[in-house]
Amino acid sequence: METSTRLKLITAICPDCRGEVRLLWRALIGEVFGCGACGAQLEVANTDPLILEPLAKIEEEEEDLRGFTD
Numbered sequence: 001m002e003t004s005t006r007l008k009l010i011t012a013i014c015p016d017c018r019g020e021v022r023l024l025w026r027a028l029i030g031e032v033f034g035c036g037a038c039g040a041q042l043e044v045a046n047t048d049p050l051i052l053e054p055l056a057k058i059e060e061e062e063e064d065l066r067g068f069t070d
Contacts, residue, residue, distance in 0.1 A: 012050040016040040021052060 012021050019037035027044045032055055035042055041055035 010050050012052045014038060014040060014042065015052060015054055023050075 008025055010023050010025075010027060012023075013019070014021050014035040014037060017035060017038035017040065019035060021035055021037075021042065023033075027047055027050055029044050029047055031044045033042060034040065042052040043055050045051045045053040
């Protein structure tokens with residue numbers, strides 16, 4: 001018995017270069033990868049719809065939140 005796997009292609013826009021970013025299968029919140037067009041480090045901020053944010057922005061927000069818990 002032969003099985004076939006269909007990969008789902010999902011797309012989003014790079015917030016730095018506005019280029020199309022293509023991911024196969026699924027994205028997980030917090031997943032980090034590079035934009036193929038400009039090389040920016042991106043993090044998945046939301047999965048439905050797929051929203052990407054620059055990695056530095058996510059790290060800055062986490063630092064701001066840590067200030068409230070100290």
